Amino acid sequence: ILPLLDELKDDPARPRFAIVGEPSSMQVVLAHKGHYAYRCHVRGVEAHSSLAPRAVNAVEYAARIVTRITEIARRKADGGPFDERYPVAHTTLHNGVFEGGTAFNIVPRHAHFDFEIRTVEGDTNEALFGEIERYALGELLPEMQIIYADASIEFEVLSATRGLDTAPDDPIVAETLELTRDLGPRETGQVSYATEAGLFQAVGIPAVVCGPGSIEQAHGPNEYVDLDQLARAEQLMQRLLEKLSR
Numbered sequence: 599i600l601p602l603l604d605e606l607k608d609d610p611a612r613p614r615f616a617i618v619g620e621p622s623s624m625q626v627v628l629a630h631k632g633h634y635a636y637r638c639h640v641r642g643v644e645a646h647s648s649l650a651p652r653a654v655n656a657v658e659y660a661a662r663i664v665t666r667i668t669e670i671a672r673r674k675a676d677g678g679p680f681d682e683r684y685p686v687a688h689t690t691l692h693n694g695v696f697e698g699g700t701a702f703n704i705v706p707r708h709a710h711f712d713f714e715i716r717t718v719e720g721d722t723n724e725a726l727f728g729e730i731e732r733y734a735l736g737e738l739l740p741e742m743q744i745i746y747a748d749a750s751i752e753f754e755v756l757s758a759t760r761g762l763d764t765a766p767d768d769p770i771v772a773e774t775l776e777l778t779r780d781l782g783p784r785e786t787g788q789v790s791y792a793t794e795a796g797l798f799q800a801v802g803i804p805a806v807v808c809g810p811g812s813i814e815q816a817h818g819p820n821e822y823v824d825l826d827q828l829a830r831a832e833q834l835m836q837r838l839l840e841k842l843s844r
Contacts, residue, residue, distance in 0.1 A: 599794050607801035615770040616798040617777075617838075619809030621816055621823070622789065624782025624830050626774045627807035629683060632717040632761035633792030634727065637710055637754040638663060638734070640698075643746040644707040653705035654746045657698040659738055660709040663751075664693050666733050667713055670726065679720030683788040689721040690790075716790065717761060727753075760796035762805060770804040777837050778808060781830040789813065808834070 606612040620627075640663070642654030671691035680687040691713065698709025715726050734751045742749035764771065766786060775784065791813050795805035810827035 599797060603797055603801050606803065612801075613803055615773070616795065616803050616805040617774060618793045618795040618798070618805060618807045619831065620791070620793045620795075620807050621809055621811035621813050622782075622787070622807050623812050624778055624808060624810060624827065624834070626771065626778060626782075626786045627789050627795075628762070628764040628766060628771065628786050629788040630762045630792055630796065630807065631684065631689075631790055632723060632796065633714065633757065633759040634717075634723045635712065635714045635756040635758075636727070637712050637756055639708070639710045639750070639752045639754065641708050641748075641750045641752075642706070642742060643749065645705045647703045647705055650705050652745070654742045654749050655705050656709040657706045659742060659751070660696070660698060660711055662738060663730065663734050664696065664711060664713070667691050667693055667730060670729065674721070679718060681718040681720070684718065684790050686790050687718070689718050689726070690716045691726070692716075712756065716792065719761070719763070723758075759792040759794070760800050762793070762796040762799055762807070764795075764799065764804060764806055768804055770806055774806050774808055777834055777841070781833055782808075 638660065640656040640660040642656035642659065645653035668691075674689045674691065678688050693711060693713045695712040696709070697711070699706035715723050717723055717726070731753060734753075739749065739751050742751075771786060775786075789807065793807050795807050798805040810831040811823035815822055
């Protein structure tokens with residue numbers, strides 16, 4: 599989507615607004631958190647575990663970074679900032695994947711893990727990721743390189759999605775509410791998951807989220823969308839086509 603947005607941002611014929619069809623139970627969503635995902639690669643040096651002090655254990659150093667991320671997450675939960683519009687009112691950090699090592703008696707040479715940051719207003723991804731990066735590169739890496747000069751810690755960006763914050767009085771809101779009459783909740787709302795809507799807004803295209811299904815049924819072993827929700831989404835698309843054809 600990023601190449602598309604690069605083309606649209608300076609195009610005089612760019613869309614007047616965007617409706618992003620993520621699962622909102624056909625409710626018109628005006629705001630969501632920013633979402634940023636990273637992979638951290640930690641490289642040490644292997645050895646037989648009986649000689650562990652001579653090696654650099656990539657799993658252990660990766661685990662220390664994971665622990666620091668967890669500490670930041672707890673700090674955000676306890677101290678905010680808070681945005682009560684969201685079901686989870688504070689910024690969250692989450693460690694989702696961890697891999698490393700080959701055998702219990704070999705000091706692991708490599709480990710990697712994936713983590714994410716979901717921000718509310720008042721927090722920035724730059725500040726939070728910067729704190730993690732400074733700890734890893736400023737404190738841990740020099741410690742690793744005392745033993746093995748080629749040890750490394752590298753961060754890879756997996757995704758970067760800006761938050762959405764559409765004003766309730768933006769014309770797109772009234773237009774979308776009209777299109778969704780009798781199709782879903784009449785009030786507008788906010789969600790904690792992220793969508794491409796914030797990316798559209800960032801290039802000057804007003805955006806909301808409105809789509810079939812519920813995030814509560816997403817990303818589970820029995821993920822599904824009710825047929826009634828799909829029928830309502832089809833009605834929305836039909837109404838939009840009729841509006842654009844006038």
